[in-house]
Amino acid sequence: MYGFTPTEEQKMLIDAVARFSKSDLRTAAHAAEEHKNLAQRLVNKGWELGLLQASTPDIYGGFGERSSVTGVLAAEELGFGDLAGAIAIMTPGLFVLPILLAGNEQQKTNYIPQVIEGSWRPFTSALIEPSFDFDPNALKTTAKKVDNGFVLNGVKTYVPFANQAEAMVVYAALDGVTKGFIVSKNITGMEVSDRIKLMSLNALPMYRVTFKDVKVPETSLLEGDFEPVLAGMRVTNAALAVGVARAAFEYACGYAKERDAFGVKIAQKQAIAFMLAEMGVEIESTRLLTWEAAWKLDMAKEDAAHDAYLATTSASDMVMSVTDRAVQILGGHGYIRDHPVEMWMRNGRGFATFTGLAIV
Amino acid sequence: MTIEFENPKPVEQARFLLQTVADNMMRPVSREMDENEHAIPFGYVEFMNTAMKAMGSGSAGSLAPSEGKNSDDPTRAKRPSIAYQLLANQLEMLAWGDVGMYLITPGGGLGAAAVQAAGSPEQREKFLARFNGEKPTFAAMCMTEPQAGSDTSAIRTRAVLDENTREWVITGEKIFVTAGDKSFNDHPEFGKGFIVVWASIDPSAGRAGMRSFVIEAGTPGVKVTKLESKMGIRVSDTASISLDGARVPFENILGSPTVERTTTGFKGAMATFDATRPLVAATGVGVARAALEEVKKMLADQGVTIHYGLPRQKLSSIEKDVIEMEVMVKSAWLMVMKAVWMADNKQPNALESSMSKVKSGDIVTKVTQKAVEILGPLGYDREFLLEKWFRDAKITDIYEGTGQINRLVVARQILGYSGSELR
Ligand SMILES: Cc1cc2nc3c(=O)[nH]c(=O)nc-3n(C[C@H](O)[C@H](O)[C@H](O)COP(=O)(O)OP(=O)(O)OC[C@H]3O[C@@H](n4cnc5c(N)ncnc54)[C@H](O)[C@@H]3O)c2cc1C
Numbered sequence: 001m002y003g004f005t006p007t008e009e010q011k012m013l014i015d016a017v018a019r020f021s022k023s024d025l026r027t028a029a030h031a032a033e034e035h036k037n038l039a040q041r042l043v044n045k046g047w048e049l050g051l052l053q054a055s056t057p058d059i060y061g062g063f064g065e066r067s068s069v070t071g072v073l074a075a076e077e078l079g080f081g082d083l084a085g086a087i088a089i090m091t092p093g094l095f096v097l098p099i100l101l102a103g104n105e106q107q108k109t110n111y112i113p114q115v116i117e118g119s120w121r122p123f124t125s126a127l128i129e130p131s132f133d134f135d136p137n138a139l140k141t142t143a144k145k146v147d148n149g150f151v152l153n154g155v156k157t158y159v160p161f162a163n164q165a166e167a168m169v170v171y172a173a174l175d176g177v178t179k180g181f182i183v184s185k186n187i188t189g190m191e192v193s194d195r196i197k198l199m200s201l202n203a204l205p206m207y208r209v210t211f212k213d214v215k216v217p218e219t220s221l222l223e224g225d226f227e228p229v230l231a232g233m234r235v236t237n238a239a240l241a242v243g244v245a246r247a248a249f250e251y252a253c254g255y256a257k258e259r260d261a262f263g264v265k266i267a268q269k270q271a272i273a274f275m276l277a278e279m280g281v282e283i284e285s286t287r288l289l290t291w292e293a294a295w296k297l298d299m300a301k302e303d304a305a306h307d308a309y310l311a312t313t314s315a316s317d318m319v320m321s322v323t324d325r326a327v328q329i330l331g332g333h334g335y336i337r338d339h340p341v342e343m344w345m346r347n348g349r350g351f352a353t354f355t356g357l358a359i360v
Numbered sequence: 361m362t363i364e365f366e367n368p369k370p371v372e373q374a375r376f377l378l379q380t381v382a383d384n385m386m387r388p389v390s391r392e393m394d395e396n397e398h399a400i401p402f403g404y405v406e407f408m409n410t411a412m413k414a415m416g417s418g419s420a421g422s423l424a425p426s427e428g429k430n431s432d433d434p435t436r437a438k439r440p441s442i443a444y445q446l447l448a449n450q451l452e453m454l455a456w457g458d459v460g461m462y463l464i465t466p467g468g469g470l471g472a473a474a475v476q477a478a479g480s481p482e483q484r485e486k487f488l489a490r491f492n493g494e495k496p497t498f499a500a501m502c503m504t505e506p507q508a509g510s511d512t513s514a515i516r517t518r519a520v521l522d523e524n525t526r527e528w529v530i531t532g533e534k535i536f537v538t539a540g541d542k543s544f545n546d547h548p549e550f551g552k553g554f555i556v557v558w559a560s561i562d563p564s565a566g567r568a569g570m571r572s573f574v575i576e577a578g579t580p581g582v583k584v585t586k587l588e589s590k591m592g593i594r595v596s597d598t599a600s601i602s603l604d605g606a607r608v609p610f611e612n613i614l615g616s617p618t619v620e621r622t623t624t625g626f627k628g629a630m631a632t633f634d635a636t637r638p639l640v641a642a643t644g645v646g647v648a649r650a651a652l653e654e655v656k657k658m659l660a661d662q663g664v665t666i667h668y669g670l671p672r673q674k675l676s677s678i679e680k681d682v683i684e685m686e687v688m689v690k691s692a693w694l695m696v697m698k699a700v701w702m703a704d705n706k707q708p709n710a711l712e713s714s715m716s717k718v719k720s721g722d723i724v725t726k727v728t729q730k731a732v733e734i735l736g737p738l739g740y741d742r743e744f745l746l747e748k749w750f751r752d753a754k755i756t757d758i759y760e761g762t763g764q765i766n767r768l769v770v771a772r773q774i775l776g777y778s779g780s781e782l783r
Binding site: 001002003004005006007008010069073132133134135136137253256257267268270273274276277278280281284285286288289291292295296305306307309310313314317352 | 361362363364365366367368442445668669670671672673674683684686687690691692694695697698701702712715718719764767768770771772774775777781782783
C-alpha cells in the first residue's frame with residue numbers, strides 16, 4: 001500500500017523534535033551563527049530527545065530499531081530549526097550508525113554503548129576531502145594493508161568536533177573501495193587543524209584532519225559495505241535540506257503577507273505568490289522523494305541507494321532555489337543578517353557538499 | 361497509518377495489463393494516428409470498451425469521488441479505498457502508451473466525472489449506466505468559451521427555464537471540447553453519449569448562477585461546428601459546439617435549480633477539478649516517463665552508461681540531464697500518488713491536487729523538451745516518437761487549469777487568501 005501519514009509513535013517523536021527545534025534551536029540560531037558558538041546545553045537537550053538512542057537496539061544500550069523513515073522525519077524538523085544545531089546534535093550518529101550498519105559484533109559491543117549511554121559526547125566521522133571533485137566512492141585518502149593492520153594516509157575536511165572527538169570513523173579507499181576505519185583520539189600521525197571557516201555553519205566546530213602514516217589495528221576496519229552508509233547519509237542530507245527550505249519558505253510566506261507595496265500585500269502580487277507556490281511544490285516533491293528513498297532503505301529494496309542519490313541530488317537543487325527565492329521575496333531586507341533568510345541561503349548552497357555531515 | 365510506497369496487488373496487476381495494451385495496441389498505431397488527424401483507432405477503442413468493463417474502471421467517470429469502489433465489499437469495509445490510486449496508475453500507463461489515445465478511451469471522461477461529482481444518485485444512475493453497454497460510449501465537458509478560458513466566470517452561455525414545458529433552453533458557444541464529436545455526433549460504432557454544458561441560470565449572480573447540464577447526444581439546436589487541428593494529441597478530437605435554443609429536460613441540471621447567492625454550484629466544478637487534476641497530472645507523468653525511458657534506451661544502444669552516484673563534477677552533461685529528468689518524473693509521480701491517496705482516504709486535497717498538476721505540467725514539458733534535445737537529429741525526426749511526445753506533452757500544462765491557474769490555487773491555499781485577495 002501507499003501511505004503518507006506517520007505512525008502514532010513517529011508522530012509523538014516528531015512532535016517532540018519539532019517543539020525543541022522551534023523553541024530551542026531556532027531561537028538560538030542567529031546568535032550561535034554570529035558568535036560562532038553553539039551552547040553545549042542546547043546540544044545536550046537535543047541529544048536527550050533520544051533520536052539516536054531510539055535507532056540503536058537495546059543490546060547496545062539503546063531502545064529501538066533504526067528506521068530511516070523516522071530518521072528523515074526527525075532530520076527535517078531539526079533542519080527546520082537550525083542546520084548547525086541539527087548537525088551538532090546528530091554528530092555521534094556519524095560514529096554509531098556506520099558501526100551498526102557495517103561493523104562486526106565485537107565493534108558494536110565495544111563502541112556503541114559508550115556513546116549511547118549517558119550524555120552527548122563527541123564521537124564523529126571523517127568522509128569529505130578537500131578537492132573539487134570529491135567522490136565518496138573514489139577517495140583520495142587511502143588505507144594500505146600491512147602486518148597487523150592498516151596504514152591511513154590522506155586529508156579530510158568538514159569533520160565536526162574533530163578536536164575533541166574521542167573516536168571517529170575515517171573513510172579511506174582500501175584497494176579502491178571505500179571502507180570505514182575506527183580511529184581513536186591522539187593516535188600517532190593524525191593532526192587536527194584549527195577550526196575551519198565556511199560560508200555558513202559558523203556555530204559548528206569543524207576541522208581539517210590530516211592522516212600521515214597512521215597505523216590502525218586490524219580490528220578497526222568496518223568490513224561491511226559502504227553503500228548503505230552512504231545512502232543513509234544521502235537521505236539525511238536531503239531531509240535536512242527539506243527542513244532548511246521549509247524554514248525559508250514559511251518565513252517568506254509570513255513576510256509576504258505583512259509587507260505592503262503599491263497598496264497591497266506583496267503576497268497578493270502574482271510575481272511573489274507564484275514564487276511561493278513553486279517553492280511549496282518543490283519542497284513537497286523533494287520531501288516525497290526523500291521519504292520514498294528512506295522507506296526503500298528500511299525495506300532493503302534493491303534500488304534504495306539509487307533513490308537516495310536522486311533524493312539528495314534533487315534536494316541540493318531545490319534548497320538552493322527555495323532559499324534564494326526567500327531572500328528575493330524579502331528584497332533588501334532579506335540581505336540583512338537580522339533576518340534569517342540569508343543564512344538559510346548560505347546553508348542552502350552547502351547541501352551539494354554536505355553529504356557525510358549527518359546520518360540517520 | 362504509516363509511510364510506505366508499495367503498490368497494492370490490484371495496482372500491480374492493472375499496470376501489468378495496461379502495459380500490454382500500451383505495447384500492443386497503442387504504440388504500434390501511435391505514429392499513424394498522429395499523421396492522420398481525426399482518424400479513429402477503432403481497434404483500440406473497442407478493445408478498451410471490453411477491457412475496462414472487465415477491469416472495473418479506467419476513466420475519470422468510472423468512480424465516484426465521494427465513494428470508493430471497495431465500499432460495497434463488506435470484507436474491506438475498514439480498509440480505505442484505492443480506487444483513485446488505481447485509476448491514476450491506469451491513466452499513467454495508458455498515457456505512457458499514447459496520451460492522445462488515452463483521451464479517446466471510452467468510459468465518459470470528464471463529462472462522466474462531472475456527473476459523478478455534482479449529480480444526484482438518480483442522475484448518476486440515469487446518465488452513467490450507458491458506459492457499461494456493448495458499444496464504446498463517450499461523454500464530454502464543455503466549460504471553455506471563445507472569450508472564457510481560465511476565467512470561467514466570464515461564461516456567456518445562458519440557460520433559461522421555460523416554465524410551460526419545464527425545459528431549460530440553452531444558448532451559447534463552447535470551444536475546445538475534448539471528445540466533443542464522439543460524445544455528441546452519431547457514430548454507428550459508438551453508443552449514445554452526452555455532453556455536460558456549463559451555463560448561467562442567473563448572470564446577475566455571477567459564479568453563484570453557474571450550473572452544468574447534461575445534454576444528450578443529438579439534441580436539436582446543438583451542433584458540432586469545428587474540429588481543431590492541433591500541435592499534438594491529434595488523435596483526440598477537440599470540438600467547437602454551438603448551442604442555439606437547445607431544449608433540455610428540467611431534471612438534467614446538475615445541482616440546485618435555484619440560485620442561493622452562494623457559490624455552491626460553481627464549487628461542483630471545482631470539486632470535479634480536485635478529483636481530475638491529479639489524474640491529468642498522472643497522464644503527464646506517463647508521457648514524461650515514456651520519453652525518459654526512450655532516451656535511456658536509445659543512449660544505452662549507443663553504449664552510453666549513466667553513472668548514478670557520482671558527484672556532479674564528474675558527470676557528463678548528458679548524465680546530468682538524464683538524472684535530473686529521472687528526479688522530475690519520480691517526484692511528480694509521488695505528488696500524484698499523494699493527491700489521489702488523499703482522495704481515497706477522503707481527505708480534502710485541493711492543495712495537493714493543484715500541486716501535482718503544477719508539477720506534472722512543468723516536468724512533462726521539460727523532460728520531453730530535453731529528450732528531443734539530447735537525441736539531436738534523431739530526437740527531432742518523426743521516425744521516432746520523441747518529437748511526438750514533445751508535442752503531446754505541452755497540453756498537460758494548459759488544460760484542467762493552466763500552470764498559472766494552478767499556481768494561483770496553490771498560492772491561495774498556502775497564503776490563506778480568497779480569490780479576490782489574490783487574483
Ligand atoms: C486540446 C485541448 C483540450 C481541451 N479540452 C477541454 C474540455 O474538454 N473542456 C473544456 O471545457 N475545456 C477544454 N479545454 C480548454 C482549456 O481548459 C483552456 O484552454 C484553458 O483553461 C485555458 O484557457 P484559454 O485557452 O482561454 O487561455 P486564457 O485563459 O486566455 O489564458 C491565456 C494565458 O493567460 C494566463 N492566465 C489567465 N488567467 C490568469 C490569471 N488569473 N493569472 C495569471 N495568468 C493567467 C494563462 O495561464 C495563459 O498562460 C481544452 C483545451 C485544449 C487546447
